[in-house]
Amino acid sequence: MEQLNIKTLEKKAFRSFFKDGIYDVFLGLILLSLGLPFMLNEFGWINYETITMPLLIPIIINAGALIFFIFCKKYITVPRLGIVHFGKPRKRKMMHVKLLLAISVLIGVITFLLSLLKVFPVGGTTGIPLPFIIFGIQALLVFSFMAYFMDFTRLYFYAFLFAVSMPLTFWLKKNAILTYPSLYVFSLTAGPMLVIGWILFVRFLRQYPNKAKAEGLR
Amino acid sequence: MSRQKKRDIQDLGRLLIIDRIIHEPARLMILAYLSAVESADFIFLLNQTRLTQGNLSFHLSKLEESHYAAIKKKFVGKRPHTMLSITEKGRKALKEYLKTMKGLIDSLVDS
Numbered sequence: 001m002e003q004l005n006i007k008t009l010e011k012k013a014f015r016s017f018f019k020d021g022i023y024d025v026f027l028g029l030i031l032l033s034l035g036l037p038f039m040l041n042e043f044g045w046i047n048y049e050t051i052t053m054p055l056l057i058p059i060i061i062n063a064g065a066l067i068f069f070i071f072c073k074k075y076i077t078v079p080r081l082g083i084v085h086f087g088k089p090r091k092r093k094m095m096h097v098k099l100l101l102a103i104s105v106l107i108g109v110i111t112f113l114l115s116l117l118k119v120f121p122v123g124g125t126t127g128i129p130l131p132f133i134i135f136g137i138q139a140l141l142v143f144s145f146m147a148y149f150m151d152f153t154r155l156y157f158y159a160f161l162f163a164v165s166m167p168l169t170f171w172l173k174k175n176a177i178l179t180y181p182s183l184y185v186f187s188l189t190a191g192p193m194l195v196i197g198w199i200l201f202v203r204f205l206r207q208y209p210n211k212a213k214a215e216g217l218r
Numbered sequence: 219m220s221r222q223k224k225r226d227i228q229d230l231g232r233l234l235i236i237d238r239i240i241h242e243p244a245r246l247m248i249l250a251y252l253s254a255v256e257s258a259d260f261i262f263l264l265n266q267t268r269l270t271q272g273n274l275s276f277h278l279s280k281l282e283e284s285h286y287a288a289i290k291k292k293f294v295g296k297r298p299h300t301m302l303s304i305t306e307k308g309r310k311a312l313k314e315y316l317k318t319m320k321g322l323i324d325s326l327v328d329s
Contacts, residue, residue, distance in 0.1 A: 006250065009251060013262075013266060016265070080261075081261070082260070087254075
């Protein structure tokens with residue numbers, strides 16, 4: 001007889017909200033938004049002389065990704081999966097996630113401001129600028145902890161993809177291995193997230209019809 | 219009749235006192251899910267338990283009658299919305315049921 005484990009049930013119930021693939025698409029879009037200025041720069045469409053375009057592109061895409069995320073969760077996932085309020089242990093875990101994200105944003109902003117002031121050494125032995133190494137380590141740690149607290153296994157893989165994206169791009173650029181390093185690196189890192197996300201999203205829509213709408217339930 | 223056999227029969231007698239409201243698989247499943255969360259709506263339970271709408275409604279009514287589950291109905295916009303949660307009585311009954319069943323199964327497996 002399979003043991004009835006309440007904790008496992010809670011975990012299963014919480015994880016069911018990752019079946020929709022929306023988190024995957026959202027994270028994929030964020031990573032893509034970070035890589036897009038580098039790609040456009042390699043194609044010669046934008047330059048770094050003015051900070052406006054390299055900053056504006058990620059902001060616009062991130063805003064779009066956030067709107068997509070909120071819209072899909074509210075109008076697609078919740079009507080299909082239902083509403084659930086989790087207990088105190090889960091709320092505590094989610095509090096940890098929010099705290100981690102806040103710290104992560106703070107570190108990101110400080111690193112960005114310091115890099116604008118040219119405090120960090122350029123180049124070094126690896127050729128990777130220090131802010132991008134910080135970004136890689138931070139992404140790996142933050143997303144791994146989030147994966148742990150949220151019981152979201154795929155996020156470990158995404159943590160790795162986020163972590164390698166920037167440092168690898170700069171390493172390839174420095175060693176002149178590829179013509180368009182950003183294009184290849186960000187296609188291979190953001191790409192899998194977007195593909196996995198869309199596959200899950202389509203599967204989710206097929207698997208979970210909108211019962212509330214169809215049968216007037218709630 | 220050996221002393222061991224008598225004790226086994228006495229142990230099996232505990233089967234008669236188990237909570238029949240919870241003993242029904244669908245209701246056990248519903249209570250287990252409700253005990254894992256603070257509250258959930260009808261759609262969520264429908265997806266998790268894979269019961270039909272009619273079945274779920276029926277078992278929820280039974281659980282509500284026994285005061286094992288609380289049902290709160292409210293309107294979100296023009297739509298009725300049902301939130302469900304396990305009561306303290308339900309939580310205690312589930313715990314007791316699991317303990318009894320575990321004891322019974324263990325004694326049957328051991329003998």
